Amino acid sequence: GIQVEQSPPDLILQEGANSTLRCNFSDSVNNLQWFHQNPWGQLINLFYIPSGTKQNGRLSATTVATERYSLLYISSSQTTDSGVYFCAVGGETSGSRLTFGEGTQLTVNP
Amino acid sequence: DTEVTQTPKHLVMGMTNKKSLKCEQHMGHRAMYWYKQKAKKPPELMFVYSYEKLSINESVPSRFSPECPNSSLLNLHLHALQPEDSALYLCASRPGHGSMNIQYFGAGTRLSVL
Numbered sequence: 001g002i003q004v005e006q007s008p009p010d011l012i013l014q015e016g017a018n019s020t021l022r023c024n025f026s027d028s029v030n031n032l033q034w035f036h037q038n039p040w041g042q043l044i045n046l047f048y049i050p051s052g053t054k055q056n057g058r059l060s061a062t063t064v065a066t067e068r069y070s071l072l073y074i075s076s077s078q079t080t081d082s083g084v085y086f087c088a089v090g091g092e093t094s095g096s097r098l099t100f101g102e103g104t105q106l107t108v109n110p
Numbered sequence: 111d112t113e114v115t116q117t118p119k120h121l122v123m124g125m126t127n128k129k130s131l132k133c134e135q136h137m138g139h140r141a142m143y144w145y146k147q148k149a150k151k152p153p154e155l156m157f158v159y160s161y162e163k164l165s166i167n168e169s170v171p172s173r174f175s176p177e178c179p180n181s182s183l184l185n186l187h188l189h190a191l192q193p194e195d196s197a198l199y200l201c202a203s204r205p206g207h208g209s210m211n212i213q214y215f216g217a218g219t220r221l222s223v224l
Contacts, residue, residue, distance in 0.1 A: 031211045041198050043153070043215035086152055090211065096141055096166060096204075098213060100152035 002027045002091050006101035013077050013108050021072040021104045023087030031090035031098065032063055034072050038083045046072070046085075077108045113137075114216035116201050122222045125191060131219045133184040133201030140206030142184040143213065144176060147198040159184060160206060191223045 003026040013019055023032075034046040047054050047061040049070065054061055058077075063070040074081055084105050088098040114135045123129050133142065141160045145153035158166035159178040173195075175187040184201060201216045 033212065035215075041147075041200075041218045041220065043200065045212065045214060048212045088152075088213075096143075096158045096160060097155055103152055 001097075002029065002089055002094060002099045004087060004089055004099050004101040006085075006087055006104050008104060009102065010105045011107070013106070015077060015079060015108055015110050017077050017108075018073070018075045019077060019106070021074070021085055021087075021106075023070040023072070023089075023101055025068050025070075025087075025089045027068070027091050029065065029068075029089045029091050031088075031094075032070055033088045033098065034061055034070070035086045035088065036081075036083050037086060037103075043086070074106075077106075079108050079110055082106055082108050114201055114203055114214050116199075116216035116219050118219055119217065120220050120222075122224065123188065123191065124224050125193070127191075128187070128189045130188065131186040131199055131201075131221075133186075133203075133216055134182055135203045135214075136182055137203065137214070138181075138205070139203035139214075140181060141204045142178065143202040143204075144184070144186050145200040145202065147200055147218075153200055157186075188221075191221075193223050196221055196223045 005024045032050045035043045049063045051065040058075045060073045084103040086103045088100045117132045144156040147153040156170045157176045162178045177185040198218045200218045202213045204213045
């Protein structure tokens with residue numbers, strides 16, 4: 001199956017800083033989602049981005065499918081951005097499955 | 111509305127108890143999922159229902175029994191669980207058709223097995 005690697009595993013920022021999270025995957029994908037899991041466990045959809053670039057407020061994401069990676073950018077970080085960010089992918093042979101990376105634990109300090 | 115509702119939010123049960131987790135969505139989605147998530151790990155797929163039929167069972171022990179009574183509802187019946195089954199159980203749904211293959215997750219049920 002598809003392998004997914006996220007980096008860095010942990011990231012500590014001061015409020016107001018910018019950051020880039022990376023997701024590498026081992027095969028072509030037809031589904032790529034970025035999630036934010038808050039401290040209460042809720043997985044919140046950030047982006048559905050199997051290719052291209054999208055922006056939503058302070059967040060943006062880019063997926064370069066031909067090079068098998070995706071980037072999540074967080075600008076002007078806030079304490080509420082803390083939590084775990086997951087990249088999850090699905091490929092042509094994955095059926096209904098999403099394969100999750102191990103996540104990036106982000107802590108934003110005031 | 112992109113809401114997937116899970117009940118209960120928290121559950122404590124003994125190893126001899128029988129309990130059920132419930133998941134509901136009213137988005138017309140035709141695929142529904144159960145995941146298990148241990149602390150500091152990503153969600154692991156357990157079951158997938160597609161058009162109310164079980165399409166994927168990821169070799170889950172028989173003490174977990176899924177049920178899809180209709181297209182909006184997904185249950186997970188629990189019996190004779192072990193303490194290592196304590197985890198966050200997440201439900202998800204997706205349209206099941208079309209090009210936007212987005213999975214939407216509920217808030218989860220936090221299960222403790224004593």
